[in-house]
Amino acid sequence: MARKSLGSHVTGFFRTSGEVGIFGFRAARSTFRPPFEFKEIVRQIFEVGWRSGPLVIVSGFAFGVVLALETRASMVSFGAEAMIPQAVSFGLFEDMGPLLTALLVAGRVGAGIGAELAGMRVTEQIDALEALAVDSFKYLVVTRVIACVIAIPVLTLLLDFSGILGGMAADLFALHMSVRLFLNDAFGPMGWSDYVPPTLKTVVFGFIIGTISCYLGYNATQGAAGVGRASTRSVVLSSLMVILAEVILVKSIQFWFPG
């Protein structure tokens, strides 16, 4: 019985993965076919991007402070306090900034999209769109996926820079380092390959979050319970897939942009 249950879980996982893949492919293909829902895309960018801004900025600032204070302890023991700004900037731009942004967005936006679309599905609003001769997939799914793809790189930069501000604030208080020196040390050693590829990889994170949460919401069933499930699973699956994608993308970026 347990073996059968495990087997059905494995089958279910692969089936869902395949369905999400096809769903994402359909969304990507539909992006380039009219009608282009520009108004709805702008509205969704506002929902995904603008409304996530405060969360991302505050989290980034706090993360920058923590990063600076945590690295300080190690750096001091090596007499390398001057390296703290560089550690903060590299830590944010290259490693943690994109991932942290994606996880924050997966939590806020993924849950929102999953719940909203699931609510629309179970109250027949998606059927109503179709009955009104509107392509619900293009109107609801493609617009949200595009919004995530566009908004997350911008949010990542917001988080990175607010993190630098946080790190700088921590260093100003702890080391009494000047702003100019901090910024020189933070950005001086950085080349374009240190921040452009890591920021652009968040396009993939945006696509993952948009696709998974739209898939779970758009295909929700079973009333209010289904709405809750879609919302929770959107966060869990999006976050998990973002982390897995990060592993692959980090290796790819290191391969294509060494040094």
Added chain:
Amino acid sequence: MDNGQPAIELKHVSKSFGERKVLDDVSLQIEKGKAFCLLGRSGTGKSVTLKIMIGLIRPDRGRIVIQGNEIQSLDPAKLADVRKQIGFLFQKAALFDSISVAENVAFPLRRHTKKSEQEIQAIVHQKLKEVELENEGNKMPAELSGGMSKRAGLARALAFDPSILLIDEPTSGLDHITAGEIYELLLQLKKNRKVTMVVVTHDVGGARKFSDEFAVLDKGKIAGLGTAEELAQSQNSLVRDLAAGSQT
């Protein structure tokens, strides 16, 4: 366009969900301008039949012809054109809950016409007035009562002046007085425009006010077809019982 063909035709339509066969070789013809009422016990596929008619659910077998167009063979653009001629009132109205009642009514007009904002507002006002909600346009759907939601849904369904109206349980969950108002609205629609109506309901008594023909769905098949009086004479006890429900 009007060459005597029925407004809606279902030909040998079957539909199953998993093991459960909901429709089994169902054929129906609904003439233009007629009001047709679908009756049956809960879960007998009445709402599924409505959704099949507008292409929201694909049948496993059979053909659906709407005003001469076989909808399964239409490309998405042509299917959208057919849908623009059909108004659909959902059981729980299915109003878009993130926009106001007036915006709900304006939604299809903004999407599919090049009308000016002034013209759209005029149509919205007229449609809301028809359903006696002209003062409720700024409310959000969540602020409406059940009867008001149904009427707002009807206003949205009428936005395009459709030639066909599909209505799913227009009076479920409503008190007798509100239900009577909805039936009166449907009667006026039938009288004033030549709208073809397909109405799913349990309330035969109310439906008698405007329906020309009734069909009873049972176990996936049409168990009875005819006027309310004809159904009352049926050999099938379920059909008789449903028709008798009209007397209560």
